Amino acid sequence: MESTFKVIIIGGGPIGLLAAHALYCAGIDFVLLERRQSIIEEQGASIVLYPQTFRVMHQLGILDVLLPLGTELDHHLSFTKDGKVFNESTRYRRIKENHGYGPVIFHRTELLQAIYECLPETSRSKILTGKALQNIETHDYGIAVSCADGSTFQGSMVIGADGVHSKTRHLMREIALKGNPLRDWDTEQPYKSTFRLLYGAFPASSLPGEGYDVQSSGKSVMYFSGKTRGWFFLYDKLPQPTTESNRYNEKEVESLAGEFADFPLNGTLKVKDLWPNMSATGLTDLQEGIVKHWSLGRIVLVGDSCHKFTTHLGLGFNNGVQDVVVLCNILRARVQETPNGCPDAETLAQVFQKYETTRKSPECSLTTDLENSGLETRMHTWSGTFYWLLSRYIAVWSIVEDFIFRFGISPSFQKAQVLDFIPALEIMKGKLPWRL
Ligand SMILES: Cc1cc2nc3c(=O)[nH]c(=O)nc-3n(C[C@H](O)[C@H](O)[C@H](O)COP(=O)(O)OP(=O)(O)OC[C@H]3O[C@@H](n4cnc5c(N)ncnc54)[C@H](O)[C@@H]3O)c2cc1C
Structure with missing residues (x-):
């Protein structure tokens, strides 16, 4: 015992x-x-x-x-690949x-x-x-x-x-x-990947609090700006879903970054503007x-x-x-x-x-x-007509x-729970109550 x-x-x-x-x-x-x-x-x-x-x-x-x-996100925009804003949502607020x-x-x-x-x-x-x-x-x-x-x-x-x-x-x-x-x-290998993600950090390049996305067929981008650094996430649809875990080399990272070079990140910056200044990058499959x-x-x-x-x-x-x-x-x-x-x-x-x-x-x-x-x-x-319509024209309302x-x-x-053995004052008070 x-x-x-x-x-x-x-x-x-x-x-x-x-x-x-x-x-x-x-x-x-x-x-x-x-x-x-x-x-x-x-x-x-x-x-x-x-x-x-x-x-x-x-x-x-x-x-x-x-x-x-950290940096609180307070502004969201959605862009098309050619830099057109098609949605400004209030999700963070x-x-x-x-x-x-x-x-x-x-x-x-x-x-x-x-x-x-x-x-x-x-x-x-x-x-x-x-x-x-x-x-x-x-x-x-x-x-x-x-x-x-x-x-x-x-x-x-x-x-x-x-x-x-x-x-x-x-x-x-x-x-x-x-x-x-x-x-x-x-x-x-219990997870399946349909997308891969090239992510990275760089010195802050725009006002803090931006959390933007760029949408297109088969490829999309997320851009976040913090107080001292920013991050981007470049999403790429794989040729076919896989349960294998791919490992990528430097050449594949550079090649994928090149495919995104002209994608906008916000109203002024493009991926190619920041790529030379990246402090760290990673390329991984996105298991689900x-x-x-x-x-x-x-x-x-x-x-x-x-x-x-x-x-x-x-x-x-x-x-x-x-x-x-x-x-x-x-x-x-x-x-x-x-x-x-x-x-x-x-x-x-x-x-x-x-x-x-x-x-x-x-x-x-x-x-x-x-x-x-x-x-x-x-x-x-925009992984098919349904998602494109939903994202580009319906969810924007x-x-x-x-x-x-x-x-x-x-x-x-x-629904999120807290530890039931640590008493603490509730400090996250919004319009809606917590269940527990
Ligand atoms: C680019 C990116 C952005 C993300 N953004 C968000 C976000 O905004 N919000 C969010 O909620 N989630 C986000 N996630 C997901 C989040 O990072 C993960 O859900 C989280 O890291 C999971 O934590 P974990 O400790 O379970 O696993 P990991 O973070 O993977 O940690 C596992 C640890 O186990 C160690 N380990 C592995 N094998 C062994 C071994 N054999 N023996 C001993 N140790 C071992 C590893 O070295 C590692 O330290 C993001 C993920 C990525 C890749």
């Missing part, structure tokens, strides 16, 4: 780090294993956060450090009015740094880098994790927060099929999907390891935060209820099942968020936007 309950978190991305915060606040011991040599690494990506996520950040004591690093704060864009590296540095020193010492998960063994009494450097770690359960190509998910599948090769399980099996025995998945969206609407990270909230609420309650503080394998399986069922149910917005982000990607890339907010976006935001 175990003497203390301990969670092994795999992955020190934003969701793994938030899980560390939540477990610390829940009084549950943990160790976090990250493959990279450093938690903070420069990448060209940005992340937009919404007010529902700020409520959780506030509970964890991160919000005051975080907010000054509506979010602010309804939920208390507009969307805020962050440099991903700074977001990670803030989350990491807000952890108390005792927790930071439990975050270990250079630890690539290699194998997981489950026993009746607990779980053993081994890493590529030969180190091993014992714990009560594993949270796999190791991203889209999750090794935890892969090992879980192996264990499941070893027991029964005919068992229904997710495929090795929700994994069927989120847990097995003492192993459970959160974040991109169990669901993956296109980047439109910025919902991937925001949903990962909700995974952590729902899982930790249920887990903490069961740990507290268990006399020795160590739930057994059967109890953990129930916790994980309840977590997954909740996240996939209409109680949460996960499944509609997946649909909505994919819908926006297809609308912006303010009455249609009213409808989308009233019945789609706002109810999804309102």
